[in-house]
Amino acid sequence: xxxxxxxxxxxxxxxxxxxxxxxxxxxxxxxxxxxxxxxxxxxxxxxxxxxxxxxxxxxxxxxxxxxxxxxxxxxxxxxxxxxxxxxxxxxxxxxxxxxxxxxxxxxxxxxxxxxxxxxxxxxxxxxxxxxxxxxxxxxxxxxxxxxxxxxxxxxxxxxxxxxxxxxxxxxxxxxxxxxxxxxx
Amino acid sequence: xxxxxxxxxxxxxxxxxxxxxxxxxxxxxxxxxxxxxxxxxxxxxxxxxxxxxxxxxxxxxxxxxxxxxxxxxxxxxxxxxxxxxxxxxxxxxxxxxxxxxxxxxxxxxxxxxxxxxxxxxxxxxxxxxxxxxxxxxxxxxxxxxxxxxxxxxxxxxxxx
Numbered sequence: 001x002x003x004x005x006x007x008x009x010x011x012x013x014x015x016x017x018x019x020x021x022x023x024x025x026x027x028x029x030x031x032x033x034x035x036x037x038x039x040x041x042x043x044x045x046x047x048x049x050x051x052x053x054x055x056x057x058x059x060x061x062x063x064x065x066x067x068x069x070x071x072x073x074x075x076x077x078x079x080x081x082x083x084x085x086x087x088x089x090x091x092x093x094x095x096x097x098x099x100x101x102x103x104x105x106x107x108x109x110x111x112x113x114x115x116x117x118x119x120x121x122x123x124x125x126x127x128x129x130x131x132x133x134x135x136x137x138x139x140x141x142x143x144x145x146x147x148x149x150x151x152x153x154x155x156x157x158x159x160x161x162x163x164x165x166x167x168x169x170x171x172x173x174x175x176x177x178x179x180x181x182x183x184x
Numbered sequence: 185x186x187x188x189x190x191x192x193x194x195x196x197x198x199x200x201x202x203x204x205x206x207x208x209x210x211x212x213x214x215x216x217x218x219x220x221x222x223x224x225x226x227x228x229x230x231x232x233x234x235x236x237x238x239x240x241x242x243x244x245x246x247x248x249x250x251x252x253x254x255x256x257x258x259x260x261x262x263x264x265x266x267x268x269x270x271x272x273x274x275x276x277x278x279x280x281x282x283x284x285x286x287x288x289x290x291x292x293x294x295x296x297x298x299x300x301x302x303x304x305x306x307x308x309x310x311x312x313x314x315x316x317x318x319x320x321x322x323x324x325x326x327x328x329x330x331x332x333x334x335x336x337x338x339x340x341x342x343x344x
Binding site for chain 1: 186188189191192193195196197199200203206207210211213214215216217218219221222223224225227228229230231233234235236237238240241242275276279280282283284286292295296299300303304306309312313315316317320321324325328329332335336339340343344
C-alpha cells in the first residue's frame with residue numbers, strides 16, 4: 001500500500017517534469033521559428049501530419065494496453081511460465097512477455113522470482129526480451145508509422161533471434177556453472 | 185484516416201467488446217487505466233512531435249544521411265546502436281521518430297537497429313537487472329541483444 005502511494009507520487013512528479021520539458025520545447029520552437037520565419041510552414045506542417053497520424057491510433061493503443069493490464073495480471077504470467085521448459089517454454093515466454101503492460105523494470109523482479117521457482121533460463125530470457133520489444137500495442141504503433149513490411153519483418157527476425165539467444169545464454173550459464181563446480 | 189489506423193481502431197474495439205462481454209467491471213477498469221496512461225504519455229508525444237517538425241525543417245537530408253544514412257556505413261550503425269542502448273525514451277514514441285528519420289534520409293538498417301537496441305537494451309535499468317538476475321545473465325543478455333540488434337538491422341536493410 002505504501003509502495004503504491006509512493007509510486008503515485010513518483011508518477012505525478014514525472015508528469016510535471018514532462019509538461020515542463022514540453023513547455024521548454026515549445027519555447028525553443030517558437031524562438032527558432034521567429035528567427036527563421038521561412039521555415040515555419042514546413043515545420044508546422046510536418047509536426048501537424050505526425051500529430052494527426054499519432055492521435056488517430058493513440059487512444060486505441062492505450063485501450064489495448066489498459067485491457068492487457070487488467071485482464072492479464074502478472075500473477076497469471078508467473079503461474080504459467082514457472083513450469084515450462086525447452087522450446088515450448090521459450091515460445092510461451094515470448095507470448096507471456098508480449099501481453100502484459102508496464103516498463104521493463106517491472107519484469108525484472110518477476111523474472112527473478114520465476115528463476116528462484118525453477119523456471120528455465122531460456123524461457124526467462126525470451127520472456128524479458130518479448131516484454132521489452134514485442135508488445136502488441138507497440139507493434140500497432142510500428143505498423144502505423146513504419147508500415148506492414150517493416151513491422152512484420154522486424155517482428156519475425158526478433159522472435160527468431162530471441163529464441164536463439166535464450167537457448168545460447170542457457171547453454172553458456174550451464175557451462176560456466178559446471179566449470180565453477182569443477183574448479184571449486 | 186488511413187487503412188492502418190482503421191485496422192488498429194477496429195482491433196482495439198473488438199477487444200473492448202469482448203472484454204465487456206466477459207467482465208463489465210474489469211473492462212471499465214481497463215478504460216480508466218487507458219485514459220490515465222493516455223494523459224500520462226501525451227506531453228512526451230507532443231515533445232517528440234515538435235522535435236520531429238524541427239528536425240525535418242532545419243536539418244538537411246544530406247546531413248542526416250551522412251550520420252545515419254547509407255553513406256554512414258558500419259560506423260554510423262554502431263553509433264545509432266549505442267544511442268539506442270543508452271537513451272531511455274518510451275518505445276511508443278520511438279516509431280514516429282524512426283519514421284521521420286527514414287523520411288529525411290536515414291537508412292532502414294540504422295533505424296531498425298535504433299528501435300531494437302532502444303527497446304531491448306537498457307543501460308539505465310542495467311543496475312536493477314544485475315541486482316535481480318545476477319551479473320552474468322544481465323550482461324550476457326544486454327551484450328547479445330546488442331549484437332542481435334545489429335544483425336536484425338543489417339538483414340532488414342538487405343531485404344527492404
